[in-house]
Amino acid sequence: MPLRRMLRYALPFALCAATAADAGTLVIESWRVDDKTLWEKVLIPAFERNHPGIEVKFAPTAPTEYDAALAARLAAGNAGDLIACRPFDASLSLYQKGHLEKLDGKPGMQNFAPTAMLAWQTDNGKDTFCMPVASVIHGFLYNKKIFKQLDLQPPKTVADFFTVLDVLKKAGVTPLALGTAEQWEASQMVYTNIGPNFWRGEEGRKALISGKARLTDAPYVEALQFEARMGGYLGRNASSQTYGDSQAQFAAGRAAIYPTGSWDIAHFSQTPGLELGAFAPPVRRNGDPCFISDHMDLGIGVNRKSKNKDDAYKFLAWVGSQEFANIYTDRLTGFFTLSNHLIAVRDPVAKQMAEWRNSCASTIRFNAQVLNRGQPSMESELWSINAQVLNGSLAPKEAAARLQNGFAKWYKPQQK
Template sequence: MKIGLAWMRCGAAVVALAAGLAAAHAGSLKIESWRNDDADIWNNTIIPTFNKHYPDIKVEFSATQPAEYNAALNAKLDGGTAGDLITCRPFDASLQLYQKHQLDGLDDLAGLANFPDVAKAAWSTDDGKVTFCMPMASVIHGFMYNEDAFKKIGAKPPKTMAEFHDILDKLKKDGTYTPIDMGTADQWEAATMGFQNIGPNYWKGETGREALISGKEKYTDPDYIAVWKELATWAPYMGNGFQAQKSADSQNLFSLGKAAIYPAGSWDISTFRKDAQFPIGAFPPPLPAGDTECYISDHTDIGMGLNAASKNKEDAKKFLEWLSTPEFADLYANALPGFFPLSKAKVTIKDPLAADMLGWRATCKSTIRNSYQILNRGTPNLENELWNVSAQVINGAMTPEAAGQQVQTDLDKWYKPAK
């Protein structure tokens, strides 16, 4: 009897302890993200709107510097300290997390039906059978410009690279503004705002991207070398000390009205809307000589997945389902202008600059960054390689030809195109 009573008490204690641990996790979610400049919007707009539907679920938004996010997230996931909801990079980086069983498949969520296949492809297995992140938004690359600066020199947005360089020469001669506002200290800007921004016009968007994957084209081909040659010509227009200029420095320089042209991602719109006191326009990447068809990097950029080790998956799924609603699509697109909805919901973009950039889809063909799908799965990491060589080319430390050769040689070390 005494032994039986002791076991009963012990069992009751274990049940109570388990219930206490479950209660400690219930109603609390943590989001991991690289969007460190969006924290106020998440905390003051997005999360409070979610809480109108689920007032008992506490959500914490935790951001890491963009360039450090992948490494930091991997360390947290490996160490068991990552949040419940994981903001997902597109394609290979997140696919690897799913393959390591660190992200759950989400095909049991009804909200995935609200997205077209092209949106889900960025966060699905190669065979398309499993989707592991809820799509959120895409971003578009191009150039933003200070309308006052263009007015001062009598310039209109350029349509060709020849017109682009003519404007740069006039801006430099005038001397009032830094013609091109970009630095190379962070490296990623040189590739993302430079190489992947103007490049699609040279390699013909999806045609070139798919040719790289199939092995029919290489980074040593003339179209890719031509992109680096163009980037090399930017250096004289980028201002003194651009080699030490970080992304935040570039944003600040443009916001203060001291620069004329900002090689941009649409994600920067909200930053400039908050800080800049002058009219801002935008134009798509100018066309190389002789070309008439334009291409834009319209990149499936951000999604959200479920940490396979989360202790509160039920509430996490409620949050993910909410991300699939028209309410979130409209809220996100207008709270963060420049992040364009991927869902089938009809959303009216209120910010005129964001609406202008989104309008480029009607005249230019869309593609994604050519380093993101399949080609970024090995070592050395292709994305980081493009950051490095693009920065070196602009710095004058590497020739365009050497850049193409280094990238292709390192890609050849591990990637063998399917025959």
């Protein structure tokens, strides 16, 4: 699920107390409101069948409200027993404030590779505070019927990509289902989707953290230039088009390609008559290695002040099991387990995206770790600046300079 804008203020106390746990009942905090039915009708009953006497309640908060509401409940001591963890810095902050238990060595944790735990560890890797659950993969969905009608093949290179867009535009088909009204799409569904093939995934991300690279360097600027070119293939009134508008536009066949992530597969698989396909972010040239944003999305931690810790650890051990991995991956299409268990991905489009891992190197959203820790917020800057680039109101080099200047204001390795 995409990261929505966090509230900048605490919610009223009444809301903060809304999910206080009753004694003997495990309460799960989460922002995944879309998963409520899966948890209540499938996952929790599966756990309770083999754990009589343990009652579990799934108590989600709207994504835009989750971070502030959860922080308030944790501070007040009335948060749930199990905490859905955002990746990297948001959950690291909760651990550093003493809200999450250390999970190293707990049952179930042995089923995850060290790389799967990176999003929920301290910077030195010594403490793990959330169990990994699932990741999402970025890419492009496309309408197979439209491609077939115009004799188009999924593009593999940047040149192929814009050739396809040109053919679609000349045929009177809106090439891209994409708007900028909510801004986050420009960052998470475009820049951090296509960018890794320019800055070489982890190599470029870690170079920014170490201070060896600047956001004004060629790879990062070239990604913005690619994005600026994409802006010429959006529909009318794209600047006022929301995420929901883009989904509706693509589902109705009014646009041929949808830049997104695997989380959207389930939504479109329910659209009658839509033949869905997927292709990976295009590489710069034939023969170049490919990189995909395989972003760690969700973990689960234990509230240090939980009154039901023994039961919470039993539930956590089950989350680390083969049974949970099978159910979650099968029922929540487009979310891929991070455990070592062998899982058969049944949905054909989700399976195709998962198989990109076999040929492309995985990376994460490049600002998810470390780069969001100062002001101005890298996340907010990326939203605003990338939306402007797509809209054509900000040139790529100027956009890169603004990102770099904001970054260098607070991050010492970038001040050399």
